[in-house]
Amino acid sequence: MILQIIADGLIVGSTIALGAIGLTMTYSLLRFANFAHGEFIAWGAYLALTFLGFFIALGGGGAMAPLGPFSFGWQLLAALVAGAIATAILALVLDWLLFDRLSAQGSAIVLTIASFGAALALRNFLQFVYGTLPAYYTRELQIAIHIVPRDVGGGLRATPDQLFVLALALVLVVGLHLFLQRTTAGRAMRAVAHNPALARVTGIDVASVVRWTWILGAILAAVAGTFAGLVGQLRPQIGFDLLLPLFAAAILGGIGSVPGAVIGGLIVGLAESAAVPLIGAEYRAAAAFGVLIAILLVRPQGLFAERAK
Amino acid sequence: MSAALEVSGLEAGYEPGLAIVRGASLGVAAGEIVALLGPNGAGKSTFAKAVAGLVPIFSGSVRLAGKEIAGTKAHLLARAGLGFVPQTENVFAPLTVAENLELAAAVAHVKAKQRLPELYALFPDLAKARRIDAGRLSGGQRQMLAMARALVPNPRVLILDEPSAGLSPKLVEHAFAKLTEIAASGVAVLLVEQNVKAALAIAARGAVLVEGRVHVDAPARDLQVPGVLERLFFPHAEAAAP
Amino acid sequence: MSEFLPVLSYATFFLVFASIFATMALGLNLQWGYTGLFNVGVAGFVAVGAYASALLTTPPDAGPGAVRVVGLGLPIVVGWIGGTVAAGLVAAAVGFAALRLRHDYLAIATFGIAVVIQLVALNAQKLTGGPFGIQFIPKPFDAQLDGSLAFNALYLALTLAALGCVYAALQRLAASPWGRVLRAIREDETAAEALGKRAFAFRLQSFAIGGAIMGFGGALYAHFVGYIAPEDFLPILTFQIWTMLIVGGAGSNRGAIAGTVVVWAIWTIAGNGLRELIPAADQARAASLQIVLVGVLLAAMLLWRPQGLLGPRPSKSPSA
Ligand SMILES: Nc1ncnc2c1ncn2[C@@H]1O[C@H](COP(=O)(O)OP(=O)(O)OP(=O)(O)O)[C@@H](O)[C@H]1O
Ligand SMILES: [Mg+2]
Numbered sequence: 001m002i003l004q005i006i007a008d009g010l011i012v013g014s015t016i017a018l019g020a021i022g023l024t025m026t027y028s029l030l031r032f033a034n035f036a037h038g039e040f041i042a043w044g045a046y047l048a049l050t051f052l053g054f055f056i057a058l059g060g061g062g063a064m065a066p067l068g069p070f071s072f073g074w075q076l077l078a079a080l081v082a083g084a085i086a087t088a089i090l091a092l093v094l095d096w097l098l099f100d101r102l103s104a105q106g107s108a109i110v111l112t113i114a115s116f117g118a119a120l121a122l123r124n125f126l127q128f129v130y131g132t133l134p135a136y137y138t139r140e141l142q143i144a145i146h147i148v149p150r151d152v153g154g155g156l157r158a159t160p161d162q163l164f165v166l167a168l169a170l171v172l173v174v175g176l177h178l179f180l181q182r183t184t185a186g187r188a189m190r191a192v193a194h195n196p197a198l199a200r201v202t203g204i205d206v207a208s209v210v211r212w213t214w215i216l217g218a219i220l221a222a223v224a225g226t227f228a229g230l231v232g233q234l235r236p237q238i239g240f241d242l243l244l245p246l247f248a249a250a251i252l253g254g255i256g257s258v259p260g261a262v263i264g265g266l267i268v269g270l271a272e273s274a275a276v277p278l279i280g281a282e283y284r285a286a287a288a289f290g291v292l293i294a295i296l297l298v299r300p301q302g303l304f305a306e307r308a309k
Numbered sequence: 310m311s312a313a314l315e316v317s318g319l320e321a322g323y324e325p326g327l328a329i330v331r332g333a334s335l336g337v338a339a340g341e342i343v344a345l346l347g348p349n350g351a352g353k354s355t356f357a358k359a360v361a362g363l364v365p366i367f368s369g370s371v372r373l374a375g376k377e378i379a380g381t382k383a384h385l386l387a388r389a390g391l392g393f394v395p396q397t398e399n400v401f402a403p404l405t406v407a408e409n410l411e412l413a414a415a416v417a418h419v420k421a422k423q424r425l426p427e428l429y430a431l432f433p434d435l436a437k438a439r440r441i442d443a444g445r446l447s448g449g450q451r452q453m454l455a456m457a458r459a460l461v462p463n464p465r466v467l468i469l470d471e472p473s474a475g476l477s478p479k480l481v482e483h484a485f486a487k488l489t490e491i492a493a494s495g496v497a498v499l500l501v502e503q504n505v506k507a508a509l510a511i512a513a514r515g516a517v518l519v520e521g522r523v524h525v526d527a528p529a530r531d532l533q534v535p536g537v538l539e540r541l542f543f544p545h546a547e548a549a550a551p
Numbered sequence: 552m553s554e555f556l557p558v559l560s561y562a563t564f565f566l567v568f569a570s571i572f573a574t575m576a577l578g579l580n581l582q583w584g585y586t587g588l589f590n591v592g593v594a595g596f597v598a599v600g601a602y603a604s605a606l607l608t609t610p611p612d613a614g615p616g617a618v619r620v621v622g623l624g625l626p627i628v629v630g631w632i633g634g635t636v637a638a639g640l641v642a643a644a645v646g647f648a649a650l651r652l653r654h655d656y657l658a659i660a661t662f663g664i665a666v667v668i669q670l671v672a673l674n675a676q677k678l679t680g681g682p683f684g685i686q687f688i689p690k691p692f693d694a695q696l697d698g699s700l701a702f703n704a705l706y707l708a709l710t711l712a713a714l715g716c717v718y719a720a721l722q723r724l725a726a727s728p729w730g731r732v733l734r735a736i737r738e739d740e741t742a743a744e745a746l747g748k749r750a751f752a753f754r755l756q757s758f759a760i761g762g763a764i765m766g767f768g769g770a771l772y773a774h775f776v777g778y779i780a781p782e783d784f785l786p787i788l789t790f791q792i793w794t795m796l797i798v799g800g801a802g803s804n805r806g807a808i809a810g811t812v813v814v815w816a817i818w819t820i821a822g823n824g825l826r827e828l829i830p831a832a833d834q835a836r837a838a839s840l841q842i843v844l845v846g847v848l849l850a851a852m853l854l855w856r857p858q859g860l861l862g863p864r865p866s867k868s869p870s871a
Pocket of ligand 2: 470
């Protein structure tokens, strides 16, 4: 039982972590809490659905031939990439239309209000386009494999799709970490997050770094959304429901810290899955709020704040 | 000979219609150190930031090696040879010393492999600390890193905003000796300072900024006469006295 | 004469809602307009007020299949007071956790509390009736009046009086030394820091009172409609109140009221227009489009007229 709770928590947590990374990066670079980030997740998931249909039609229609043990074929991977690119474009357009103009006017909190409005508009537009019924990438049934037999810690079962999600999330996180630590573009992002004025006099084109941050954040959000849709189902509220866990994870990890967002995401995921036997599945979503309030009261700067002075 | 940095009639400020620098003119030649002095709130930092492209310029001209640069974006100025060391928060604390310098080199398309050893030779303290996060450096080391970072692209002009602030007299001496060395290599240095004595000791000329205008621009030794600066800093003091 | 009755009835209905929303917008104006506190959980505080008042005044479900087993059947006035106080207490608790911190943490914490309140409303069936909500909430003078027009008119008088009282009280508060301190805290970080712990106390008071006013608005709503359910308190409500305040002009109580009327009118007209234009099968989608429209209105307002219709001229950006 306990092993299964941990495994479920890690799978949910890896989705939260991917979303929280994007959130923490835009938060620390652009200096506002972007409530529209959840909608990038939802749009990413649904855009992937649209592209999936396109790629399946391209391959002659019919059903998608699964890859190995997974429930999906190459078409979903292609759709994941295309959906992520389209979501990045969506984020850039939103920045150009709204956030960039507002940040020229000054106050960060006005950006937060605007993002709240943008979130509702985006979510409802999504509902307008796709309707409110749940959707699925694939109807293929998945059989959970026994990874740990039942007599050890209650046993552990996971579907191949879940393991795929976990593995790809891990690859993305490690890749992103290396990108931020080793490459010029990644270091420039950290530099801008730390001190935009100093970044400018150092010769960094802050506007371009901001654009790349939107792109990266949106890509990770789209991947998170597609993962959530793959191991669960697609609903228009998929992004809204993740928003509170994302914020909890980002603050728990310390705003601006990518490793922090990952660990925060995993902790929130674990808290959610542990909440199910403790307070009931219907209150699962309250676990993130509990984590959030606890961290605000005990250590508001988060576990790994990067903004060391 | 045209000066490396030539500012004339500069008006600049943070909000439109609210000029803080109000028609200031100043020139710095290659290899020269000019001290920009003035009372608190005179607009010295604003002047420096406006030249560096961080504060909007309303009117006037700024020439870098003869080329008009007013209105150019700060990051392009940095790449074009204008180095600026802000007064506070002038290093990237979460990055290591080496990463600070490598980043500056990469964005200016300077070969770090070549340039960093030169800077480490100029600032041996940094060479020892290269793997340490800049946020954990001592005050003196941090100031050295800030200078080194600004020097990475081999700027023609180096502007420093109160580099002596918060440093012990011994460290100030050390830092200013480095500045003399830097100027001797042909860089035009504009030194914004509160520490008048130390600044005039290394500067060729001193300029006094009061209420957004340069009131005096004179050889440093003429300003070192006791009482002269006080009168320049507070021109209204006599009138106000009974 | 009789053909005017539906119009009249609709007009009073429209105005009752407008005055209830305006009351909520005044609460938000105290928090945001005067104090610079960013509350993304307006719907949550409104819900607390509505549910608390409903529970105090409505008897539990009767019969063998009863879902909701809590309910007191007290007078409506008690419900209004109880709803106001309950929302104020919840606001105080959230404020206590988040107000010492960066201003956007308050936004996130209030967002979170609204989510949790929504969860409780949906799932604590014995208390809240779950998705079915609370029905047969008593309406004032319902027994004495016949016909919805009479009730609507009477309730309009009530809500207008309530709005007038809240407005007058807030105007007085804003002009008092307490109100001046709030503005000083909002506009000048150094002043706020100089006040230190007291600045926190001022913010907390403002936030709690604002939350209480929202709760009062929720209570007014519950006893007008007579039926509340979790879906009445979704984030869209928060968003509507925000748009009303921003359109009217944050920082001005009169602006908050004017903005409410304007946005509520736009909302209603857009809703009716879309229902006309879009075929019946797609009505649910029409509702989505209505929200998109108001979202665009909010964004446009922030971009092109951030001070709103009646707001004070921007001296400096609030809490930069
Ligand atoms: N970011 C800012 N926004 C608005 N006004 C500013 C800002 N920074 C400085 N000022 C104002 O500009 C004026 C000049 O400030 P500045 O920092 O340029 O003076 P200074 O000569 O460098 O003073 P000091 O010797 O104290 O460093 C002051 O009145 C100050 O209040
Ligand atoms: Mg200064």
